[in-house]
Amino acid sequence: MLNKLEKILAPLAERLANNIVLTAIRDGFLVTTPLLIVASIFLVIANFPIPGYSEFMAGFLGTGWEAYLDPIINSTFGVIALIGSVGIGYSYGKLLEVDPIASAAVSLASFLILSPQTHPDFVGPEQEVFNGFAFSNLGTAGLFLAMITALLSVKLFAYASKKGWVITLPDGVPPAVMNSFAALIPSGMVLLLALLVNILFSFTPYKYAHNFIYEILQSPLMGFGQSFIFEPIYQFLSTLFWFFGINGPAVTNTTFSPIHLALTTENLTAFNAGEPLPNIFTQPFGDFFANFGGGGSTLSLVILMVFVAKSQRMKQLGKLSLIPGVFGINEMVIFGLPVVLNPIIFIPFIICPLVNIIISTIATQIGVIPYTTGASLPWTTPPFFSGWLSTGSMLAGLLQIGLIVLDCVIYYPFFKVMDKQYLQDEQTVEEQEDDLDSIDLGSVTFD
Numbered sequence: 349m350l351n352k353l354e355k356i357l358a359p360l361a362e363r364l365a366n367n368i369v370l371t372a373i374r375d376g377f378l379v380t381t382p383l384l385i386v387a388s389i390f391l392v393i394a395n396f397p398i399p400g401y402s403e404f405m406a407g408f409l410g411t412g413w414e415a416y417l418d419p420i421i422n423s424t425f426g427v428i429a430l431i432g433s434v435g436i437g438y439s440y441g442k443l444l445e446v447d448p449i450a451s452a453a454v455s456l457a458s459f460l461i462l463s464p465q466t467h468p469d470f471v472g473p474e475q476e477v478f479n480g481f482a483f484s485n486l487g488t489a490g491l492f493l494a495m496i497t498a499l500l501s502v503k504l505f506a507y508a509s510k511k512g513w514v515i516t517l518p519d520g521v522p523p524a525v526m527n528s529f530a531a532l533i534p535s536g537m538v539l540l541l542a543l544l545v546n547i548l549f550s551f552t553p554y555k556y557a558h559n560f561i562y563e564i565l566q567s568p569l570m571g572f573g574q575s576f577i578f579e580p581i582y583q584f585l586s587t588l589f590w591f592f593g594i595n596g597p598a599v600t601n602t603t604f605s606p607i608h609l610a611l612t613t614e615n616l617t618a619f620n621a622g623e624p625l626p627n628i629f630t631q632p633f634g635d636f637f638a639n640f641g642g643g644g645s646t647l648s649l650v651i652l653m654v655f656v657a658k659s660q661r662m663k664q665l666g667k668l669s670l671i672p673g674v675f676g677i678n679e680m681v682i683f684g685l686p687v688v689l690n691p692i693i694f695i696p697f698i699i700c701p702l703v704n705i706i707i708s709t710i711a712t713q714i715g716v717i718p719y720t721t722g723a724s725l726p727w728t729t730p731p732f733f734s735g736w737l738s739t740g741s742m743l744a745g746l747l748q749i750g751l752i753v754l755d756c757v758i759y760y761p762f763f764k765v766m767d768k769q770y771l772q773d774e775q776t777v778e779e780q781e782d783d784l785d786s787i788d789l790g791s792v793t794f795d
Contacts, residue, residue: 368443370602373495376436377605380428381724387424388723390417391616395721397740418620425616425722426483428609429490433459436498444506450531451502454538458501459494461542462549462557485558488613491606492566493558501538508534566610573607579629579709583638583701590643591697593688597643608634616722625719628712632720635727636734637708637744640752642678644697645704647731648755650681652763659770675728685766692766696759703758704751717744 394414395402405413424431434452441451463485508514514530545557554560572578582604586596601608612630619625641647650673653666662685669680687693711717718739725738731752735744 372436372440374602375439379435380431383424384724387421390420391723425613427486428613429494430486433494433498437502440502446506446509454505454535455498455501458542459497461546464556464558488610489562491610493561504538505534508537569607570610573611579705583705587644587698587701612722619721630720632738636738638701638705640731641673642676645700645755646678646681647673648752649759657767659767661770662767674730693762696762700755700758
């Protein structure tokens with residue numbers, strides 16, 4: 349059965365990894381990661397989950413000191429679609445082997461053309477209109493428009509460039525000038541098409557492509573992201589790929605990451621506005637409440653290896669893997685134990701993340717722990733601290749510790765089978781070495 353699964357999953361993972369569209373989306377959104385982490389640090393500073401903290405800081409900085417940090421939060425989370433359009437455009441242009449900077453620029457301009465440039469605000473009987481780009485359209489609500497626009501605009505840009513529809517300048521012209529003129533006609537074609545699409549949508553009930561994409565595509569996908577099966581499916585597929593030695597999140601994030609990012613940013617927006625948080629399955633929730641110590645939640649397995657194992661192989665590997673495991677790094681266990689294609693460990697390796705995510709989901713739904721605020725902490729943040737800081741509640745950190753203990757219980761019977769097997773192998777080797785040592789070479793004659 350494992351061989352059949354490997355034959356199915358390995359080619360699938362390879363095709364997904366080599367798909368340049370999915371790769372461009374994945375790598376493009378990675379551009380946002382350091383910015384979101386930095387902004388999340390400021391978000392945690394503004395809302396550090398200790399009673400009396402805000403009042404203590406107000407004594408130094410004055411009442412409402414948190415507002416000083418809003419610009420950095422609004423300039424990252426508030427324009428996540430804007431940043432994403434640049435990142436995806438750059439990545440896709442590079443993969444299509446055209447000027448990545450020009451690709452990023454044309455992607456950004458096309459996205460802005462298709463985004464609403466007025467924002468109605470009803471005040472009394474009259475309608476006042478704000479002319480400009482609103483954060484509400486450049487943030488979470490514009491994510492899928494940014495993706496689609498980046499892919500289509502850069503594809504057209506690359507097509508025109510490779511067809512030779514460019515202005516060529518004589519040799520000796522500085523490369524920067526030459527590249528800018530080479531991008532002139534392809535860029536003009538892309539922007540003209542974006543303008544025509546914008547005009548066509550103005551005659552529809554949606555008025556803007558932004559509204560159409562959000563209602564037809566993004567909203568249903570986010571609805572799926574809010575369903576109970578979304579996160580378990582993601583965790584199951586990620587863990588299953590890891591079992592076959594394939595980096596699971598690297599494969600599954602090509603599909604799930606945009607939805608996770610949209611749900612996370614929506615929570616952050618609501619949190620900053622003091623409104624109820626709408627989504628359970630954010631990126632921090634998936635990162636910090638399913639797997640402890642890396643894919644398969646192997647931190648519990650490592651703990652058993654260190655403190656319970658009798659075989660030296662498991663005990664020594666456990667000691668080497670414990671500190672990295674606390675920070676979510678488990679390649680030593682995945683490939684050193686090994687976990688890959690090991691039928692003994694398959695069941696707990698798959699089950700533990702699912703049990704963790706289901707229990708955490710129920711705990712969130714019934715109010716035992718709060719929803720994650722949207723703060724994007726580094727995935728290497730250790731258990732307890734990651735749960736506490738991502739939700740603002742120490743109970744979430746304690747839940748993580750409880751889940752690690754539960755995972756130890758799940759892993760234990762399978763771990764014992766492996767430990768016994770490795771111990772017998774070690775004893776056999778020792779006996780063979782003793783037998784060799786007992787041979788009296790002096791009594792042996794050689795011809």
